[in-house]
Amino acid sequence: MKPSVQTRTSRSILTKGSGFLHGYSHTLNPYAGCAFGCSYCYVRRMPIALFREEDWGEWVDIKENAVELVKKEIPKARKKGKVSIFMSSSTDPYQPVEYNTGLTRGLLEAMVEEPPDFLFLQTRSPLVSRDIDLLKVLGSRVMVSLTIETDLDSVRKIFAPSAPPIAARLNALKELRREGIPSQAAIAPLLPCSEEFPDKLSDVTNRITLDDFFMGDGSGGNRTEQLGIRKLFEENGLSDWYDRSTYLKIKKRLEKTFADDAIYISQKGFFPPDQL
Ligand code: SF4
Structure with missing residues (x-):
């Protein structure tokens, strides 16, 4: 189902x-709501x-004045100390509508002009690779974290059917690494995966973050x-995976x-x- 999309103006953009x-x-959410709707x-x-x-x-609400606001708020925040931004905490900055709005791209353009000390870009969308030119300019001030909870698209379809396919995310991560953009795969939250998951990840990234429910x-x-x-795990015959110790087994596999x-x-x- 296509989400309803509206525009709104915000009073501020950095939280x-x-x-x-x-x-x-600070955190920065260019959109409110999220078309990916992960369970x-x-x-x-x-x-x-x-x-x-x-x-x-x-x-999904588009915060249409986000760029204008960030241009004012970053210099203002800098007067009070270091500016480190997490984008985004309650939406994905690369919503499908971003293909048309270019809102997150506009924010990155603004940050190239007024760079924060650090930007953590958290997404599930391969669209982030569109902005490699800007990410390159930000250099070591940026880290792109692409969520890849599993290597199995059949599992992704159970837990996050509207989120981008896994293969596209792996390809995007590979492109980011090839272009020298600091990046990681965030296995977060860990979902049931295959024995080959670590090898597939090593083909596309040098850094992993592992997190669970x-x-x-x-x-x-x-x-x-x-x-x-828990019910989703049970209904799909995956109950063994819903356990506090599962991440340790996967960590061991990753360590190889x-x-x-x-x-x-x-x-x-x-x-x-x-x-750190
Ligand atoms: S992509 Fe992130 S914000 Fe969007 S539904 Fe999934 S977990 Fe929530």
Whole structure:
């Protein structure tokens, strides 16, 4: 189902980093809502989703003045200290509508002019590779984190049927590495995967962050329980995977392919470099 898309103007665009993202001075969400509608998305339990009539995944608001705001707010924030931005915490900055709006691209153009100290770009979309030219200019001030929760598209279709296919994400990550853009695969949240997953990842990236429903949902797994994710595992004969220790088995597999210092666990993999 195509999400309903609206435009709105915002009063501000940089939000103070807090909670899981306390290492960042700010978060930046160019859109509200998310067309990918992942079943496990913790934003489903937040006021922004709960107070909306449409279901999560069925609506996207475009913050049409985001570029104008960021041009004013970055210099202002810099007067108070380092500016490290996490984009995005409650949407994906590469919504399908971004192909037409170029809003996130506009933000990157603005950041090339007024660079933050650090930008963490978190997405599930291969569209990020469109902006390699701008990411190159940002150089070591940027890290692109592409979520690849599993290598099995059949599993992706169970948990996040509207999110981009895995093969396209792997290709995008490979392109980012080839172009010298600092990047990682975020296995977050870990979903059932094949034995070959580490090899497929080593073909496209040098850095991995591994997170799961129990460490990464900000509530020790309670939010994930409330979202009924356990049932999805059970209904699909995947119950063995829904366990606090599963990530350790996958970590062991990854360690056969990646060096220890290339594997980050949970929150650490999303920190800015000066917080490591
Ligand atoms: S892409 Fe991110 S913000 Fe969008 S539904 Fe999935 S987890 Fe939530």
